[in-house]
Amino acid sequence: MNERIFVNGNEAVGWGALAADCRAFFGYPITPQNEVTEWFAREFPKRGRIFIQTSSETASINWLYGGACVGARVMTSTSSPGWALMQETISHMVNTEVPCVVVLVQRGGPGQGTTRHAQMDYASATWGGGHGGYKNIVLTPASAQEVHDLMQLAFYLADKYCNPVIVLSDGIIGTMMEPIALREINFNSLPEKDWALRGKGRRKDGQRRLLSSGQGLIPTSRNPNYLTLLHTLHNKFQQMAAHEIRYEASLLEDAELVLVAFGYAARASLQAMNWARAEGIKVGMIRPITVWPFPSQIVKEEAEKGVKFLVVEDNLGQMVMDVKMASEGKAAIYLVSALDRHEAMEGGAIYPEKVLEKIKELTAS
Amino acid sequence: MNERIFVNGNEAVGWGALAADCRAFFGYPITPQNEVTEWFAREFPKRGRIFIQTSSETASINWLYGGACVGARVMTSTSSPGWALMQETISHMVNTEVPCVVVLVQRGGPGQGTTRHAQMDYASATWGGGHGGYKNIVLTPASAQEVHDLMQLAFYLADKYCNPVIVLSDGIIGTMMEPIALREINFNSLPEKDWALRGKGRRKDGQRRLLSSGQGLIPTSRNPNYLTLLHTLHNKFQQMAAHEIRYEASLLEDAELVLVAFGYAARASLQAMNWARAEGIKVGMIRPITVWPFPSQIVKEEAEKGVKFLVVEDNLGQMVMDVKMASEGKAAIYLVSALDRHEAMEGGAIYPEKVLEKIKELTAS
Amino acid sequence: MTAGEVLIKEDFCLGCGYCAEFCPTKSIAISPERFNSQGHLLAEFIHPETCNACGICAWMCPHFAIEVYKVQGG
Amino acid sequence: MTAGEVLIKEDFCLGCGYCAEFCPTKSIAISPERFNSQGHLLAEFIHPETCNACGICAWMCPHFAIEVYKVQGG
Amino acid sequence: MTERRRITGTPKLKIELPVPVGACQGCQHGSVGRIIWEVLEELELGENTIWIGGVTCGTMNAFLSDLDAVGPVPHGRAPDIGSAMKRLLGKETIIITYQGDGDAIAIGTESLIQAAARAERITVFMANNANYGTTGGQMAPTTLMEQRTTTTPQGRGMVEGFPINTAELVAQLRGTAYSARGAITSPANYQRTKKYVKKALQKQIDDIGFSFVEILSACPPNWGKKPVDCLKWIDDEMISQYPLGEFRDLESLN
């Protein structure tokens, strides 16, 4: 199939999940991701798949936990306040080493915030909002097509590492419509989920499986003691960091100023870069596709070339920390943030015009 | 009063809260902080103060929210999994600008983890585990006395900034006993909480007060629109960052290796430093007391002197990110982490001997 | 002589029709043609003469568009 | 001849006394002096002759310390 | 000489903002608010009441109350918040929460049930519109069997399970002093519901126990019906699942 349809980024979640052979969606209503939930409510049951509206986001993530334990590809979708409620169990799933995909369509925060877009959950998604210092891969689509494609990657990586994967969208990427091509992406094959719980009678070796987390770790569980668990997880996180970095670099060769942005802010930045280039300004761009693991190496290399960085993010400054860490003091870093939104009300956003303004400011003289 | 008593770090929480005139404690049982809850259950009611055991940690933090809205000094205490469940409402409280104190006695994670100590919630406590990129001051006591003293500071800072303050303890600081002096610390006086809800009849101006968060922001609320809210919060966070950094520096003058550690790991590190100094090894130490705001300046200054850093933390590497950011690539940074625990079971910890070993390794040749 | 007087705040009226539905005297009705600024057909107090100032229209109005008065004498 | 035989796994017995409390024939009792390795006084099968192999002691034992057999003939 | 006396109209405790706040045509959150404001006024509670607004389209009522208020508070958690306020401020302060059905009996199940068990001296008002209005008409725990919503496009069925009768459930808890359900589908029901609201608040004033009133409330756009038809649907369909009446009414809990 390679059909072309006109959908918004929220619906693209559904089409991507379908292509990834996701079996069940468990979710709770919240703006601005309601089209995701409604897509699954509409499209999944008629395809023999499962859609369940849960009683809360805390419930959703625990349904995910259950679904993951039996070895099914399962997912949820939420927005920021709901995301916050999922932190305990995400941490749990990392401990138990079970995979799932969580789509986070960010809205304005903190707190009840706005029902619109923002990029304020970078920190909790990327550095671990729950307890226990776990890690999870975080993918950041910047178009409906990329949502569709990264959903498939997300399921693949979740299964590959037996770990939750976060797809970090936002209210703009989620609600804007673009044409996308439906396509099934092929990945390397993965081992059977021999650890999955299905009743021991369904298993060739007839042996029980025990998934255990925490103090209960006992000889018969996957990680027999706590230090083993920590080593297992640490090694896994290192594998992810070594192999799963993804980003898009544009026009870096001669760039004197490098934009760093993800999600909708990357679209605004791209536009600004194009305008600036049209005026002969030497600006390039790094768009992280994974924000954990963060593409530190390329940022570092650019920093060493002596460029300036302009980080564009719709929050009060979060990814800028990663850029700072990666650039190791070797580059000046500037920020266009949520404070640079055009409008005072919740619909306010960072427009390309604002980014261009800042580019000019930084490349003048 | 300046009585000397022998208590553990969990009980010191209670004595400190009492000195700070905390009015109510709302909490839910979880190891290793049960002595906190039990202290309040025992000591608060008989002093005419309120102790309520809530039905969950999600409930606790919302009780806190209610208590904070009426202008009372209120607190809770929890450990890691419970902490994760509080993220949504902490974010909410930052939005609404109401103060509270949350004591987080860290245990091993991720997930159900262990019921013992660890320092794995640095990331979520310090960089914001909830949604919306808020900030809160995080205090890290390293002794029972410091717990007692920082509790008072915590209540003061919470009221000063109308923002939650986190006291980041751990299972070792919480359960070990030391003698402490009970003392009331004096702080500058603070303005009346004119914003607090008490029924408009109790108020001089007879006008209602509205605390609102999120999309409902309307002209009569404290921050009439979203961008104002973001500016208010941003300015406040900058004030905190400018004025509230606290740390303890030891023997930095001639140090070639600087330890950076907080909480129980700081005690282990201090011991190791003492032993190393006794052998003539030039080692010093920075012990952040606030981890947000982080004492970046002193770290940077040391980095510029050309020292090496050895970060000691009982997790897989979290504060090391702050050290990395602060040192701007000017210093080599090493880590003693949870992987360096002595024992495989949950009781494992980072012992001073391990730190000394690493110090010697790094200062050899 | 006693009569009811019903004041409809047109900015508030969203034309839901509850007032008209429950007015016991049919003194109030939705206009077939008058819109408010948001494009809603408005409620109109069409029969002041029958209104008994019972207040029901105001009770049932979810948008606080109605004030009811009793006018005595005259 | 039929008789009950009760096996007490001493490593598992924590001396709670439930078996003794509910044994209908008082064939089992807590020892006044014998400790297991954890310092608990142990249950003892003191009257094999009266035991009817009803299994109650095993049902009531929360620590899985008891196995009950019926011995026939002999 | 003519005399002109105000019979009724906008309650005194409702604030009017310069511009009318947006609402859907025929949404009854305003009416639920109206009843509460009227009763608060009649019981002279304006000076000592705190209004806690859950996340629901009805949060507006918190903003528009000439009372101390907070909202929207974290989803489902208004009873926790109110409980803390009551404990700290004591009997003299009246605490009410205004919640939606989704808010109160989905994500808020624990908060609500536990407050009732604790005999918390607060009053919870729940506007039951059989769906999640704010987020665009998804199924709520209260959605009727067969009812179509954006997440039950084929109608609620056994996959989703049964609706929850909140007022009856709350009435089961030992700490509940009062639990009732009303509707606003007629002037008579309006008055009856008002009586329930008054009794519920009186239980709090009298320090007896937890009190709860569920009010059936029309949501025309999400029900896909004209406002007046919504009231008929409540009368014809909703009330058979959610009977009106009092389910618990105690003078003392012991």
Add this chain to the structure above:
Amino acid sequence: MTERRRITGTPKLKIELPVPVGACQGCQHGSVGRIIWEVLEELELGENTIWIGGVTCGTMNAFLSDLDAVGPVPHGRAPDIGSAMKRLLGKETIIITYQGDGDAIAIGTESLIQAAARAERITVFMANNANYGTTGGQMAPTTLMEQRTTTTPQGRGMVEGFPINTAELVAQLRGTAYSARGAITSPANYQRTKKYVKKALQKQIDDIGFSFVEILSACPPNWGKKPVDCLKWIDDEMISQYPLGEFRDLESLN
């Protein structure tokens, strides 16, 4: 010639680890586990059952079950987890949760009540020991009035509010097919409880609806009583608040 026949003992579905797992003297979590293992064996469900252990001292039973198992799962959330498993694996797989009272009806209120409302085809077992055992004996929602715990040092009173009768509450939900409460204070009660457990599982096998069994369970160290006295306390004090019996038992939900 003598013949030696095993009458009873450790259930087959219980795994024995090299070293006995720590437990308090007289703790009845083992007995609750025993009953479930026996019934699973009698119903021949060992091959197709998944055991979900909540956080409770009884989590051990998950580890020691010769069944597919997971635990400790996030506090209070076992019914959510089990529901997902059931939906994905279908009727052939039996899903049971093993929870404490604190786990099931404090933090787990929403998860439990909603599973019952949804008529989720799972079986929840709740060991009610009237306190939080694992964390050292704090008050639970089930703690009796006047009972002293580490967080009610003066005894539970009106500050804390009333205990929750979980089996009765769960019986109120329309999706519940079965709800009962047993105890293990005598051989007769042992057998009666076993019957409840069997009926509950049968409801799941027969795909009727949600099933629930609450089992009163001694916690000697936290009750500050010798084990045998604990059983007396259950008989004398606990059962009057928590009567034994069946509260709902339906052949079909409609």
Add this chain to the structure above:
Amino acid sequence: MSSERFEVIFAGVGGMGALTAGQLLAEAALAYYPCVTWYPNITTARRNAPADCIVIYSKEVIASPLIHRVGAAVIIESSQLRTFEDRVKPGGLVIVETAGLKDHVSRRDITVKKIPGLETALRLGNSRAANLLMLGAYIGSTNTLPPELIEEKLEDRFSKNKKVLEINLRAFHEGIRLGHN
């Protein structure tokens, strides 16, 4: 229809009027332009708050679906004129509903067309068709797409309700006519 790229904002209040108009345009544009984006800006639409959307259709990749200044703005609710007139580029076009129009366009560098959308739609049978009339006016004014493409989309969308479809088509055509002027 020769240009490479068009940008237009549709602005209204409440309901879905402006959003639907924009969506129809975007869907229609897909047949002609490889790149199309539709970006909605909805606050709390169900409750009568302002709502607008930006449609961009282009021969080349659209970097950002969200831009502050656009080539044209169609103001379906006159109260929104003030907010949106600034968002039109110099040389651009503003089409504004006359009903309730209180504000003036102060800028001299843009073309302004005043269209009696509501009144005309009412006359044609349903005030709710005003948004399609305004869309017609945009097409009539700009000729950036063959009207048939939009008609097709209209037919798809309202296939179940012939009466509404007919009124909408009539309003759309009337809009084109008014736009041409």
Add this chain to the structure above:
Amino acid sequence: MSSERFEVIFAGVGGMGALTAGQLLAEAALAYYPCVTWYPNITTARRNAPADCIVIYSKEVIASPLIHRVGAAVIIESSQLRTFEDRVKPGGLVIVETAGLKDHVSRRDITVKKIPGLETALRLGNSRAANLLMLGAYIGSTNTLPPELIEEKLEDRFSKNKKVLEINLRAFHEGIRLGHN
């Protein structure tokens, strides 16, 4: 009693035996030493898991309450010997319960005292007093604190139960005697 600093581990299984012994020592030490720490290492104590504690009392500030190697270890449960013998510094002291003792101390650089704590305590009236007997043995062996200080603390703690107090005191004294040898 002249030295500046003492460190001792008490190790047991389950219950609070080892922890209580350490706590009594720590509380008593407070009268003599300005700096005292007590650090418990409890896994799941209520359920019969190993539990130990480290007591440090010192004239000078105690940098870390947690150290791996200590001056002395009192092994209240003989099964814990293997785990804890390594944690004693060269020249240090190990006091170990004989009941159930299967392991040997292989190190030559430490002093080992075997004490029949359980047996003696049982003889004195209550096996639960074994921990105090072992504490007595530690005091008797090291003389690091006047026994009266611990007696005082014992009296405070068991003031409500004279019988238990008496047995505990007797066990403590018997321990001192055995320790002296």
